[in-house]
Amino acid sequence: MKALRMQPFVYKLIFKGIILAIVLGLLSCESTTEPIETQTDLESGSISFDVAWNQNSDVGSDYQIKAVVCGIESNEVATVSAYIGNTGSDFGKFGGPWECSAGSGIISGVPVGTGYTLLLYGHNDMDRTTYSGVQLDITINKGNNDIGTVTTNQFFAELSAPLDGTADIDPDSASFSWLYSSGAAEYQLWISESDDLSDHMEFETSELFFTVSDGSLDSDTTYYWTVFPIDPYGNRSWFYSAIYSFTTAGVTALDDNYEENDTQTMAYDLSSYSGVNLSDIAGYGNAVLDDYDYYGIYVGWSSATISIDCNFLHTFGDIDIELLDEFGNVIDESSSESDDEFISYDHTGGPATYYIKVYLFDDEFGDSNLYNLMWSAF
Ligand SMILES: [Ca+2]
Ligand SMILES: [Ca+2]
Numbered sequence: 001m002k003a004l005r006m007q008p009f010v011y012k013l014i015f016k017g018i019i020l021a022i023v024l025g026l027l028s029c030e031s032t033t034e035p036i037e038t039q040t041d042l043e044s045g046s047i048s049f050d051v052a053w054n055q056n057s058d059v060g061s062d063y064q065i066k067a068v069v070c071g072i073e074s075n076e077v078a079t080v081s082a083y084i085g086n087t088g089s090d091f092g093k094f095g096g097p098w099e100c101s102a103g104s105g106i107i108s109g110v111p112v113g114t115g116y117t118l119l120l121y122g123h124n125d126m127d128r129t130t131y132s133g134v135q136l137d138i139t140i141n142k143g144n145n146d147i148g149t150v151t152t153n154q155f156f157a158e159l160s161a162p163l164d165g166t167a168d169i170d171p172d173s174a175s176f177s178w179l180y181s182s183g184a185a186e187y188q189l190w191i192s193e194s195d196d197l198s199d200h201m202e203f204e205t206s207e208l209f210f211t212v213s214d215g216s217l218d219s220d221t222t223y224y225w226t227v228f229p230i231d232p233y234g235n236r237s238w239f240y241s242a243i244y245s246f247t248t249a250g251v252t253a254l255d256d257n258y259e260e261n262d263t264q265t266m267a268y269d270l271s272s273y274s275g276v277n278l279s280d281i282a283g284y285g286n287a288v289l290d291d292y293d294y295y296g297i298y299v300g301w302s303s304a305t306i307s308i309d310c311n312f313l314h315t316f317g318d319i320d321i322e323l324l325d326e327f328g329n330v331i332d333e334s335s336s337e338s339d340d341e342f343i344s345y346d347h348t349g350g351p352a353t354y355y356i357k358v359y360l361f362d363d364e365f366g367d368s369n370l371y372n373l374m375w376s377a378f
């Protein structure tokens with residue numbers, strides 16, 4: 001291919017371009033404090049503010065040590081950043097970071113309008129957020145808009161539930177909640193088996209609650225948790241309100257399909273299953289220590305012999321049974337120390353309702369044992 005030869009006017013254009021770029025560069029150097037006005041700038045203004053650090057907000061609460069404002073310690077403020085936003089117009093602009101010692105800041109190029117929100121953040125030397133402040137309903141006019149002093153407070157989330165020391169939390173659907181933290185974009189929930197939160201699990205949400213997914217927590221285990229708010233920069237709060245503990249419930253898989261039937265009034269109705277084994281109804285029963293299983297039977301005859309068969313292996317748990325009248329009085333029982341229990345009871349006096357109580361006598365062989373159960377009257 002034949003190379004194109006550059007015409008002299010092209011050289012002139014390039015030369016002029018270089019000169020123009022140099023001139024513009026000099027202009028922009030001179031005007032770093034006053035940005036060149038554009039069409040948009042004519043319809044925008046700037047916002048200026050002072051920052052006040054509220055050190056007394058921790059009275060009566062239990063979060064960490066009090067911040068001492070500007071400095072490089074982890075509980076202090078090294079730099080200040082701000083965000084001005086307007087949900088009505090989808091406008092949002094970050095400002096800063098400014099040195100904490102400056103005590104004030106200015107953000108320019110904000111479109112004229114109403115309903116702005118200013119968020120202020122104090123970050124420590126490690127970019128962890130120690131303070132936050134919010135000013136609502138700001139109106140931006142042309143020129144500078146001085147909104148005065150914005151008060152900031154320590155940035156943390158107060159825990160709500162479960163309360164410290166709560167037991168029997170369902171490990172399959174444990175829910176946690178906390179209070180709104182001023183200026184938070186989202187929250188991080190930490191859960192650990194150690195009270196110092198080491199080796200913690202971490203969950204993020206923009207809501208004020210979180211339900212941990214099935215399988216995250218073990219049963220019968222003590223955990224510790226807290227919540228850190230995260231600011232719009234993605235910086236986690238340095239402070240936290242407290243570390244609460246909770247204990248998950250034991251394994252619930254031990255429940256059979258006739259639960260909850262722990263009392264006479266909660267009894268599972270076997271009236272229509274005369275001569276039928278539990279295993280043919282909804283599976284075997286499971287006798288769990290300290291968890292009684294009640295079954296109700298209605299006997300429609302004026303007199304009959306009621307027989308109850310409970311079949312199980314004694315080596316897996318000593319199951320005993322009782323027969324109760326409608327008032328809860330024990331009228332017969334079977335409590336052998338071998339396989340199976342059997343009751344034969346002579347019913348008289350007209351139609352009546354009886355209750356069969358099945359229970360694990362002790363935990364010598366374990367905390368639960370499966371059984372089959374059948375009743376009949378003849
Ligand atoms: Ca049971
Ligand atoms: Ca039960």
Ligand SMILES: [Ca+2]
Pocket residue numbers: 318319320334335336337338340341361
């Ligand atoms: Ca027994």
